[in-house]
Structure formats: C-alpha cells, structure tokens
Amino acid sequence: MTHPPVSPRPDAIHWQSPLWLLAALLASLATLGPFAIDAYLPAFEGITRDLATGPVQMQQTLSGYLLGFSVMMLFHGALSDSFGRRRIVFGGLFTFALASVVCATSTHIGTLIVGRVIQGMSCGAGMVVGRAIVRDLFSASDAQRLMSQITLFFGVAPAVAPIVGGWVFTLIGWRAIFWLLALIPTLLLLLCCKTLPETLPVEQRQPFAPGPLARGYLDILSAPRFFLLTIASGIPFNATFIFVLTAPTFLGHHLGFSPTQFFWLFLATISGIMGGAWTSGRFAGKIARERQIGIGFAILLAAAALNALWHFFIKPTPLSAILPIAAMSYGWSLLTPCVTLMVMDLFPARLGMASSLQGFVASLSNAVVAGLIAPAVMGSVESLAATSLLFGLIGWICWILYGRLTRRL
Incomplete structure (x- = not known):
C-alpha cells in the first residue's frame, strides 16, 4: 500500500524559526480546549457553594462546553479555508478570552453555563486550524515530524491542568481559574500576531457561499476513504480513553487505589502518548507512513489482546x-500523526474543512x-479490557479496508 506524498505549495510561506517553536505554539493553541476542561474540575464544589446551585447544573457547565466544542468543530476549518x-x-x-471573563464574573449559574458554551465554541479553532497550517507549510516528512512534536507537547496538558486549577482554586478561589483562562488566550493572541504567518494565499481560498460550502462538505462526507482513515485513528484512541473515563470505578473499586494514587493511570497514558509521538518524529522521512501505522497498530493490538487475555484468566x-x-497509548500516538496527515492529503484544496470533519467525527x-459505552462496561476489568481490544480492532479493520480501497482506486 502506497500513499504518494503531497508536494509543498510553491508559493507557501516558509517558517524560518526553529521547528520546535512552531510546534509549541500550535500545541498551545490545540491544548487550550482540553486545559479549559480539566482546570476547573477541582473547583466544582466551590463553585456549587458560591453560586448556590446543584450538581446537575454544574454538570451542564461541562456538557454545554462539550456541545459548543463539537458543533463548532464542523465550521472552524471551513471558515479558515475561506x-x-x-x-x-x-x-x-479573542472570543475565548471574552467568554472566560464572562465565566469569571458570573454571579448566576446560567451566566456561567453561557460562558462555558461560548468557550467551547471558540476553543476548537486552534486545534483544527493548526493542523491545516502544518500541511500548508510543510511536505509530508516535515509535516509528520511537526505533528509528532505537537502531540508530544499536547500530552502534557491533561496532567498539568488539574494541578494548576487545584492550586489556583486553593490559594485564590475559583474565579481566578477563569481569569487565568482569559489571560492565556490573550498572551497567545499577542504571540500569534507577532509570529504566526498567514499560510493560505488569497488565490487559494474557497468562496464562502452556501453552494461551494455544501459541495465541499458533500465531497468529503461522501468519500469512503475519509471515513476509514478517520475511524482508523479516532476509534483506537478510545482503547485507552475508556480507562480514563471510568477512572473512579476502574482504579478505586476494581484496583483499590486511593484518590491520591489515581495519577499513576494518567502518568502511564501521558508517558505512552509522548513516547509514541517522539518515536513518530524520529521515523519521519526514514520509513514509509504506512509501515509506521502498521507498527503502531501492532503494538496497540498486542497490548490490548494481552490485557484482555490476562484479565480473563488472572486476577488484575x-x-x-x-x-x-x-x-496502547504508545501505539496510538505512533500511528495517529501519519493518519491525520493522510486524511488532509485526500483534500488538498479543503485542508481546513477536512481537519474540521475529522475532529468532529x-x-x-x-x-x-463517554455517555453510552463506558457506563455499560465499567463493571469489571475484564469487560473494560475486552472493549478496549474491540476499539483497537475496529480501527485496524478500517485501516486494512482503506488500503484495499486505495489499491483498487
């Protein structure tokens, strides 16, 4: 199975500074959304008391954020193409910073929910557009190397956010968390104004009109290879994510961990992601992307299968x-930078839209x-391990089908 590299645009803007600096900038843009989710979680009880609300309303601040994030994920890339x-x-x-100010000054839970929805709607722009910027700037191997560095930086945010949020809440109060979430995008905005180039020339932009937009979405959504590649990287992520989602039951009930020991799971997950991203960067330009994806799946499936077999016969x-x-985290992180680039390479004139739809799926x-499968299987380590293996197999099957379809075409 071969996938020809896409040549860089002859009129593309070139990045002159060190590659790691661009990786850090784009990773910061991409991690703003996940950071805003985890940073305020330690302050849930404090916010509930201060705003005289209940746990159901507080949960809506999280679900509203995720809803806004998912809906706008469809449009950030298309807007950037135009x-x-x-x-x-x-x-x-800018919008995220303003929404954070709304959250910080909220005196009613309804206002906080509105602020969180707007935060969610705006925070995905950096994640979606950042992937398009990578492909605008660099050829295949350099783009893979940069995507790997972004993933490496990205792995730090889930670990740092609750620690930072917990300390800020303890020392200053919950409102300070949202003031921090207003300061961070403000600083990023200033930094981007100074350093981030416009990577999409005017003559290559797509018209922002209902007809062309509808045709663009239809072209991507009707392409079987798009869905196969997107599922090949998106579904296997849940092979590890399901353990994070069920952490209180998985760690506390099944393994007997105390809350202070939960960090071992996050340390393992983040270490695997960062290790796979580092290896992916080292492989860039040295081995074919298809071979690297195959290695990633082999590691992920072997670990998932051994995990399932062990826990069906031996006490965890x-x-x-x-x-x-x-x-498993290592295997997923090894394959996903390559798959992400291959998705966008299918639609070189619609990089932003392809990135949007990939993120949405x-x-x-x-x-x-999170809402349906995890609650149904978290009753035992065996069922969690079997479900994790199933996610890996679904991704691998889609990858095999993509290869067969590509050869046929």
Whole structure:
C-alpha cells in the first residue's frame, strides 16, 4: 500500500524559526480546549457553594462546553479555508478570552453555563486550524515530524491542568481559574500576531457561499476513504480513553487505589502518548507512513489482546492493569500523526474543512463512548479490557479496508 506524498505549495510561506517553536505554539493553541476542561474540575464544589446551585447544573457547565466544542468543530476549518488561517485563530482566541471573563464574573449559574458554551465554541479553532497550517507549510516528512512534536507537547496538558486549577482554586478561589483562562488566550493572541504567518494565499481560498460550502462538505462526507482513515485513528484512541473515563470505578473499586494514587493511570497514558509521538518524529522521512501505522497498530493490538487475555484468566493487579494502557497509548500516538496527515492529503484544496470533519467525527465517537459505552462496561476489568481490544480492532479493520480501497482506486 502506497500513499504518494503531497508536494509543498510553491508559493507557501516558509517558517524560518526553529521547528520546535512552531510546534509549541500550535500545541498551545490545540491544548487550550482540553486545559479549559480539566482546570476547573477541582473547583466544582466551590463553585456549587458560591453560586448556590446543584450538581446537575454544574454538570451542564461541562456538557454545554462539550456541545459548543463539537458543533463548532464542523465550521472552524471551513471558515479558515475561506478567510485565512490567522483570522480564524485570532477570532477564536479573542472570543475565548471574552467568554472566560464572562465565566469569571458570573454571579448566576446560567451566566456561567453561557460562558462555558461560548468557550467551547471558540476553543476548537486552534486545534483544527493548526493542523491545516502544518500541511500548508510543510511536505509530508516535515509535516509528520511537526505533528509528532505537537502531540508530544499536547500530552502534557491533561496532567498539568488539574494541578494548576487545584492550586489556583486553593490559594485564590475559583474565579481566578477563569481569569487565568482569559489571560492565556490573550498572551497567545499577542504571540500569534507577532509570529504566526498567514499560510493560505488569497488565490487559494474557497468562496464562502452556501453552494461551494455544501459541495465541499458533500465531497468529503461522501468519500469512503475519509471515513476509514478517520475511524482508523479516532476509534483506537478510545482503547485507552475508556480507562480514563471510568477512572473512579476502574482504579478505586476494581484496583483499590486511593484518590491520591489515581495519577499513576494518567502518568502511564501521558508517558505512552509522548513516547509514541517522539518515536513518530524520529521515523519521519526514514520509513514509509504506512509501515509506521502498521507498527503502531501492532503494538496497540498486542497490548490490548494481552490485557484482555490476562484479565480473563488472572486476577488484575495495579501493574497488570496499567502497564498495557501505556503500551496502547504508545501505539496510538505512533500511528495517529501519519493518519491525520493522510486524511488532509485526500483534500488538498479543503485542508481546513477536512481537519474540521475529522475532529468532529473523533469528538463524536468520544462522546458516545463517554455517555453510552463506558457506563455499560465499567463493571469489571475484564469487560473494560475486552472493549478496549474491540476499539483497537475496529480501527485496524478500517485501516486494512482503506488500503484495499486505495489499491483498487
């Protein structure tokens, strides 16, 4: 199976500074959304008391955020294809900062929910547009190397956010968390104004009109290879994500961990993601993307299968339950930068729209797993391990089908 590299645009803007600096900037844009989810979680009880509300209303601040994030994920990329990358990034950061101020000054739970919805709607711009910027700027191997560095930086945010949020809440109060969430995008906006180039020339932009937009969405959504590639990277992520979603039951009930020991799961997951991203960057330009994806799936499936077999016949231990999760995270992180680039390479004239739809499908699958599948299988380590293996197999089957369809075409 071969996938020809896409040549860089002859009139593309070139990045002159060190590659790691662009990776750090784009990773910061991409992690703003996940950071805003995790940072305020330690303050749930404090917000509930201060605003005289209940747990159901507080949960709506999270679900509203995720709803806004998922809906706008469909449009950030298409907007950037029409109006340029910088404008959409700037608009997203500015809107997120204003929404954070609304949250910080809220005196009623309804206002806080509205602020969180607007935060969710705006924070995905950096994630979606950042992937398009990578493909605007670089050829296949350089783009893979940069995507790997972004994933490497991206792995730090879920670990840092609750720690930062917990300290800020303890020392200053919950409103300070949202003031921090207003300051971060403001600083990123200033940094982007100074350093981030416009990577989409005017003559290559798509018309912002109902007809062309509808045709663009239809072209992508009707392409079987798009769905196969998107599922190949999006569904296997849930092989490890399902353990994170069920952490209180998985760690506390099944493994007997105390809350202070939960960090071992997050440490294993993040270490695997960062290790796979580092390896992916080292492989860039040295081995074919298809081979790297195959290696990633082999590691993920081997770890998931051993995890399932072990726990169907042997009582789980902390080591036996957590080590395979690190290996699965490593395999997923090794394959996903390549798959992400291959998705966008299918639609070189609609990089932003392809990135948007890829992100939407992935976030939709995560939401289904969180809301329906995880509660149904978290009753035992065996069922969690079997479901994790199933997610890996679904992704691998889609990858095999993509290869067969590509050869046929």
